[in-house]
Amino acid sequence: MDGYRVNQELGNCLGRCDRIKTHDKFPGSAEWCRVLGTSYMRKTFLWFSLVGMAIAGILVQYAYYYNNHRDAPRLGDYAYLVICPPSILLMATESGSTSGQVLGISLVVILNGLLYGMVAMVFRRLLRLLT
Numbered sequence: 197m198d199g200y201r202v203n204q205e206l207g208n209c210l211g212r213c214d215r216i217k218t219h220d221k222f223p224g225s226a227e228w229c230r231v232l233g234t235s236y237m238r239k240t241f242l243w244f245s246l247v248g249m250a251i252a253g254i255l256v257q258y259a260y261y262y263n264n265h266r267d268a269p270r271l272g273d274y275a276y277l278v279i280c281p282p283s284i285l286l287m288a289t290e291s292g293s294t295s296g297q298v299l300g301i302s303l304v305v306i307l308n309g310l311l312y313g314m315v316a317m318v319f320r321r322l323l324r325l326l327t
Contacts, residue, residue, distance in 0.1 A: 237317065237320065240316050240317065240320050241313040241314075241316060241317055242313070243316075244312045244313050244315070244316035245309040245310065245312055245313035245316075246309065247312055248308045248309040248310075248311060248312025248313065249305050249306070249308060249309035249312075251279060251280060251308065251312075252280045252282070252283070252304055252305040252307075252308035252309065253305050255271075255276060255279060255280050255283060256280075256283065256286065256301050256304060256305065258271065259276070259283070259286065280304070280308050281308070281311065282303070282304045282307035282308050282311065283304055283308075285300060285303060285304050285307075286300060286301070286304060288300060289301070
């Protein structure tokens with residue numbers, strides 16, 4: 197198949213997922229549509245997780261910067277809790293060792309990435325149910 201025909205089949209697949217009851221593995225089949233949808237779900241989860249991790253990393257870096265530079269503009273505490281809810285765990289690292297702080301920061305960044313990914317998955321499922 198040439199590239200145009202493959203793209204056309206994938207486009208047709210997305211529109212016919214609910215109407216096709218066969219389970220063969222050819223483009224346009226229900227199985228093919230299911231695999232394609234799963235791939236999009238994984239990409240959505242991955243991208244939103246990366247965005248959540250980047251946001252958490254930037255906020256944590258700014259929090260440590262602000263602790264050393266008191267004249268820097270301060271971001272409100274509630275903004276941290278809304279944008280990065282796992283940042284509440286950073287209170288445990290204030291008096292910890294350097295390795296403990298690195299571990300705590302890593303945990304906050306990973307948890308925020310997972311949280312953003314899960315929120316994206318919920319919204320994607322809701323949009324799928326509504327359409």
